[in-house]
Amino acid sequence: MLKSRVAEQFYELYSNDPILIKAPGRINIIGEHTDYNDGFVFPAAIDKYIVFAIAPNGSSRQCRLHALDMQESFEFDLTDFQPLNKKWPNYLMGVVSELQLLGKKIQGFDCVFSGNIPIGGGLSSSAALECGLAYGLNVLFDLNISKLQLTRLTQRAEHHFTGVKCGIMDQFASMMGKVEHAIKLDCRSLEYSYFKLNLGEYELLLCDSNVKHSLASSAYNTRRLECDTGVAILKKHYPEITSLRDVTLDMLKAEREAFSEVIFKRCQFVVDENQRVVEIGKALENNDLQAVGRLLFEGHKGLRELYEVSCKELDFLVELAQKGTYILGARMMGGGFGGCTINLIHRSKVAYFRDHAQRQYEFRFGKKLSTFKVVCSDGVKMIRL
Numbered sequence: 435m436l437k438s439r440v441a442e443q444f445y446e447l448y449s450n451d452p453i454l455i456k457a458p459g460r461i462n463i464i465g466e467h468t469d470y471n472d473g474f475v476f477p478a479a480i481d482k483y484i485v486f487a488i489a490p491n492g493s494s495r496q497c498r499l500h501a502l503d504m505q506e507s508f509e510f511d512l513t514d515f516q517p518l519n520k521k522w523p524n525y526l527m528g529v530v531s532e533l534q535l536l537g538k539k540i541q542g543f544d545c546v547f548s549g550n551i552p553i554g555g556g557l558s559s560s561a562a563l564e565c566g567l568a569y570g571l572n573v574l575f576d577l578n579i580s581k582l583q584l585t586r587l588t589q590r591a592e593h594h595f596t597g598v599k600c601g602i603m604d605q606f607a608s609m610m611g612k613v614e615h616a617i618k619l620d621c622r623s624l625e626y627s628y629f630k631l632n633l634g635e636y637e638l639l640l641c642d643s644n645v646k647h648s649l650a651s652s653a654y655n656t657r658r659l660e661c662d663t664g665v666a667i668l669k670k671h672y673p674e675i676t677s678l679r680d681v682t683l684d685m686l687k688a689e690r691e692a693f694s695e696v697i698f699k700r701c702q703f704v705v706d707e708n709q710r711v712v713e714i715g716k717a718l719e720n721n722d723l724q725a726v727g728r729l730l731f732e733g734h735k736g737l738r739e740l741y742e743v744s745c746k747e748l749d750f751l752v753e754l755a756q757k758g759t760y761i762l763g764a765r766m767m768g769g770g771f772g773g774c775t776i777n778l779i780h781r782s783k784v785a786y787f788r789d790h791a792q793r794q795y796e797f798r799f800g801k802k803l804s805t806f807k808v809v810c811s812d813g814v815k816m817i818r819l
């Protein structure tokens with residue numbers, strides 16, 4: 435079991451008793467690229483997670499980290515560290531740096547972690563890394579920081595130590611998730627409500643394209659800038675707006691001439707996608723799974739044609755899903771350019787679709803397709819052996 439492996443390794447390396455923290459990855463039902471536009475999202479924490487073993491080591495400055503899955507260790511000094519080329523330590527050092535910026539006193543600590551969230555699969559393994567450590571250090575050093583503050587802090591860690599100007603969705607879901615529920619979150623006010631996911635005969639199946647995306651080097655930050663450009667254009671006529679959250683399709687259309695084609699498409703997507711989040715909330719309340727599915731397919735179309743963050747592998751998987759009447763909806767999920775599709779599929783057809791999609795995918799791309807079912811889980815928490 436993951437937690438016992440992590441605890442054993444910790445003891446072997448550091449001969450000490452740690453606390454154990456479990457930090458989940460996330461799915462997103464809908465609301466992609468809306469978070470950094472002050473809009474709405476509909477994520478959930480899932481039963482794929484990272485387990486951390488952490489304990490103070492008696493030193494005032496030395497921190498020792500061990501990534502069990504990669505068999506890699508890393509040390510840093512609390513009084514002198516900065517972002518490196520190496521990815522995983524950056525997520526963790528970023529968190530420490532943000533805690534220090536808040537004036538919180540951290541002592542030297544040791545940490546071992548291991549997880550089962552596919553890396554680069556669009557399931558926010560990076561947010562889980564950040565949230566798990568932040569939560570653990572908060573407990574360990576009695577820092578008295580609320581979960582909501584930790585959420586913001588981990589987002590800043592990602593901005594400052596990895597250069598990805600991510601929104602708040604991933605960290606929020608990993609931190610605040612609730613078993614059997616998805617979260618409808620207003621990314622402007624951070625007001626949120628839990629929605630019990632009653633999917634009846636249907637389940638959520640993820641298809642991992644095994645196309646690894648890298649948000650930092652990809653067009654993620656560019657998309658953000660394009661949205662800002664759209665806001666700047668609209669502001670000339672609507673000075674009251676501060677983000678695409680405030681924009682309607684009519685406003686956009688009225689100013690069509692002022693936009694380049696690309697910026698117009700980006701803005702249109704965000705405006706539509708915000709609307710889809712609102713509609714999916716209503717559809718779930720009404721137990722209208724057909725409508726939920728339709729919105730997923732529509733969301734994918736927008737991501738592909740307007741926001742242009744899909745790729746041929748993800749499009750292929752969604753098209754495959756569209757052919758089976760037993761799948762009500764499917765779309766690419768997360769930042770894009772790779773990772774997973776999310777499929778709302780009839781329980782009785784999961785095994786069939788899995789085989790079918792794997793064969794077709796491998797035939798078409800010569801690549802393996804991994805599939806797995808997910809359920810909604812609790813956010814970051816302490817666990818026992």
Ligand code: GLA
Pocket residue numbers: 465466467468469470558600601602603604768769770
């Ligand atoms: C990544 C980011 C999130 C969000 C999604 C797209 O996962 O970390 O903040 O913008 O992409 O919805």
